[in-house]
Amino acid sequence: MSYLEAFLLALIQGLTEFLPISSSAHLILPSAVFGWPDQGLAFDVAVHVGTLAAVMIYFRAEVVSLLSAFFASIFKGDRSKEAKLAWMILLATIPACIFGLLMKDIVEVYLRSAWVLATTTVIFGLLLWYVDRNASLVSDEYQAGWKKALFIGLAQAMAIIPGTSRSGATITAALYLGFTREAAARFSFLMSIPIILLAGGYLGLELVTSGEPIHYGFLLTGILTSFVSAYFCIHFFLKAIARISMTPFVIYRLILGFGLMAFLAFN
Template identity: 50%
Template sequence: MTITQIIALAIVQGLTEFLPISSSAHLILPAQILGWQDQGLAFDVAVHVGSLIAVLLHFRKDVWDIAMAWFAQFANKQQTADSRLGWAIILGTIPAGLAGVLLDDWIEANLRSVAVIAATTIIFGLLLGFAERFAKVGQGVKNINLPHAVVIGLAQMLALVPGTSRSGITMTAALFLGYSKTAAARFSFLLSIPLIVAAGAWITKDLIGQHLSSQEWLQIGLGTVMSAIAAWVCIKLFLKWIEKIGYWPFVAYRLLLGAVLIILLLTGSVS
């Protein structure tokens, strides 16, 4: 990959990992539409590490408080809002984690196409729009109970399909369950932490034993840094603006992107 491609893909990953528009779709499309070479496993690990650094940095106090409360509950036999949130994150992670282990290879072989991305981009964009329009919201992130965490976790399984958007589907589910826009976003971001770790580890296992060139190490370093910067800016601005602008800009973007992809398919520009 060229330096321009590395920077572009890293920024795209950093931004779309947390916006409700699907990071997997935006990383697949450059190869499908622009003819860019596949970024490879090492680069995938790099941009995931960058996203992880950003979300841990932004939520460092929340993560610390949740972790301390979760471990403390076993000593003092008392539940707190933070320890319950820790359980919610654990339960919300399990469905997607299991589905990833069982279905990742099949999805990789059968669903990484422009047609699938066009369909899921539109369908789940409309679903996010319905949630924005009709859901009665108001509860905060620390009000998320365990049954709701499981529902959000089950919804997160759908994000394995390219174009769905992990953040988009979890925010949509949280909105339908009655949580505020900010609460939906914060829980989605916190829920991303164990999954990003798991995804990075899953990809890394295929790299074990491989000898990377100096050029590949440069790509890894640059990809990690650019992804981390883009993701941190994205999280900060998203949480600042979401209550004001809502999810409609992302719904509109998804519908426009889906329409463009359908036109490209119909004209034979992509397959």
């Protein structure tokens, strides 16, 4: 890996982690199309650290409020809307943890291919378009009960399939349940904190036990680039969806998916 490759991969991770266009698809594509080598565990950990820092700093007020309310609900019996939301986010995280542990090897062996990426990119793009077009857009994230949280959590678990998009799946599910676009995005972003933290911790443990050599220059490049790009991505995405629908992201997914299919068919 060169510094240019490290920069571009971290930029892609930061820009696509929170958009409904699949970060995994964009990270696998360079190796499939350009023959770039796998970035390795250390770099995966670095970009997870960068994107986690971005979402936590951007939503720092909400994170502090939710954590305070969560512990107050345990020790003081707090029943505020913040406490309820914190518990719903925790509940929504459970399905992805279970699916991730049970399905990781199957996904790595059978589903991590360019054809799967292309197909899921198109299918889940069309699903996002249909749901967004018919969404009632009446609820905010504080109205999520346990059934809604679990439904969105199951959608997040589906995103273990490459090309699905974690944010795309969770936003689609939230829109289907009647969330506004802004609320769907906020709930999706807040849900990403525990799942990225767990995924990064799991990868970090693998890195420690693997004995893989660490290139600290690439590591720092990955952290800083993914942090900056993810932070600005979150900011502008939340600003944009207040004015537009999900259609531009659907169009992008269709172009990406069918373009990849064409490339694979003629190569």
